[in-house]
Amino acid sequence: MSGSVRVFLACLAIFSAQAEASNGPQYAGYGVQAMGMGGAGIANPTDALAAVNNPAGMGAVGSRVDGSLTATAGQLRSDVHGAKNSDDVLVFVPGFGANYQYRPDITLGLSVSGYGAGIDYGKPIPAFGTSNVKSELAQVLVAPTATYEFQPGHYFGLSLKLGYESLMLHGLENFGATNDRDHALGAGLGIGYLGTLAPGLRLGLTYSSPVWFQKLDAHEDIIPAGRLNMPQQAGLGLAYDLGAWTFAFDYLWIDWSRERALSNSLTEGGAPGAGNGPGFGWRDQNVFRFGVNYRYSERLQLRTGVSLANHQVPDREATLISIAPCNQPKSAHLGFTYQLSDELEVSGAYMYDFRHITRGTGASEGVEAGGELHMLTVGFGYRF
Structure with a gap:
């Protein structure tokens, strides 16, 4: 990977760092319009970030360019054996996608998405170490994507997922961590299908392999096998158009338990x-997304949705949740799109993650952490 590409990915990672997320370091939705519908986009592609949800979706959006900016504001509060800590977060995360209808049955595109979690308490936690506690995980995926319409209304999509990862850990000397930052490159694959089963009814299927990252040498003494990969995941989506209404449903399985750094118990x-060393103790997630879009007029669309998932952190593995605030698995969403011209549209979305408190049990007794999260996304789409 060229030096200029690395610099570009590093800049995106800086934007992504310290953003609390919903499902691990993943957000509840990708693409402004999908975000407004609870993240439901596997069978309902709307823009050039569709490949993040389902690579085959790029086949249905035509030639277009999309860009967005998400403002994330949140509060994290934790209590680690009587040491009370807080962090107020405000970060901005960009999103970008471009797609080109190369032939009537082939599209070529690119989607860029960010993932991240982190905190900065500004003081030590005695149970963790002697220096100020701060953690930042930032991951960026660049996904070149091609689709093929093998029958009318039926698309197959393939994405190459090129990843950049940055991890900084500070104030965890008692766990053997060095106060350092490290970077890694990674790669994986995503495939998908999108098809019209009946008038107005669409089915989407998608699978993503893990994104396998290089070893993080600065953290190999604490991270199992020295690697922090993105997990494999698979999803199914349904969407149905009924007059001015579109109803969408997604099911997404996220396989945290296969990634040792995330799934190994802290008491391993x-x-x-x-x-087989200690990790974060995460379990798999089952994510359910429901969304509704209403075409109010030729120019204005309104939408809403919810995302519901099990919490991936068991109470008995809560010790490290105070440094990895991926703690809000249920969210409510609103959104709109306004057509400024035949080519240009503006969209907005708001997401509220419901506050979730985790109280440790067993080996994590005495640890408590929780927070809430707000996201506001604005984006523009241009068809050509």
């Missing part, structure tokens, strides 16, 4: 950094 028997 191996030495820190070993493949």
